[in-house]
Amino acid sequence: MQNRIHNPNLPAVRRLEAVGFRAWPAASVQYDGSWQVRLTAGHPSKRLNCVVPLDPSDYRDIDIRTEKAARRFEAYGRALLFRETPLAPPQLIDFLRRHGWERFEEVIVMTADLSTIEMPDTMHHLPSHDVGRFVDASLKVDAADPALKPALAEIVSSIKPPSGLFSIEEPQTGPVAAALCVQDNDLAGIMSLAVAADRQRQGLGVEILSSALRWARTRGARTAWLQVTAANEPALALYARLGFGEVYRYAYWRRNKPE
Structure with missing residues (x-):
């Protein structure tokens, strides 16, 4: 239906x-x-x-x-x-x-007002400019085929608006979360956000998302937007808590x- x-x-x-x-x-x-x-x-x-x-x-x-x-x-x-x-x-x-x-x-497709959104007090992560390292982290966190690296690197490199490449890495396990934020004038899009399957529900999603949104806000973005599958109830609950609301499907x- x-x-x-x-x-x-x-x-x-x-x-x-x-x-x-x-x-x-x-x-x-x-x-x-x-x-x-x-x-x-x-x-x-x-x-x-x-x-x-x-x-x-x-x-x-x-x-x-x-x-x-x-x-x-x-x-x-x-x-x-x-x-x-x-x-x-x-x-x-x-x-x-x-x-x-x-x-x-x-x-x-959801949006949130960055001037009123209340982000939790989490560790602040700065974006990287190393496309290769971000792509490696993203593929590992998603458990995706490593053979996709050249294509994904080409896509990320071809993004024209300013991009924030975020990842959380641990010394023993390596990357455990990754996010891509693209700032297009007053709009900031969360184009991907993933947390390793064995590290979910531990606050890493909130931590990396908050870092991306803070980065976009300091650069002048006023509205954040993202896309999430309607069946992803945990993600929908997280975004609703942060103040995201539905615009369309x-x-x-x-x-x-x-x-």
Whole structure:
């Protein structure tokens, strides 16, 4: 069952989508009308490999444009994904539903006012400028494939707005938490935040998030934003305690595999 707030603020959605594209840049970005086609050969991130419709009134030739996008994705060795935000035309969503596409992974986009947010008194960590070290830490904390290092390093290096690369490392175990904060004028996006599986629920998430938000606030950011899957209840509880509130939701659509 779809669960989203009623009448989302579309100008706010457009702005957060725009800063999100800059904060997590795809290697290839093309447009078909107002549909943004994002592809990145070296990294499987769904945000980097999807079609994002950006105008509710742009729903002409849906079937032709969908097949055109599918061929482009196939050339990259990827299955076509659509990302549904409040900017997606309802006619497109009806088309996908009628043709048996599957909606999955609902994500909540949240914001917080950095002038009023109350951050706990935790240890303060300064950001690093060492992309390689941050990528190593991020992959280890996420238990991700080390082979993704070149692609992830390229993505992080290609972020144009100022970025804060945060990690918490311990002498015996190495990295135990990592976070990436991107400051785009008055907006600060938490693009990734992870804590090692065996160190969760020990305050490390709050510690590294607070460090990132303090860094962004001292640089003039007034609003923080982040994305979290709707099923991640511990993270949602943490963000709510810090004062984050929902602005809108998005989800992905994929073709159902034939039986």
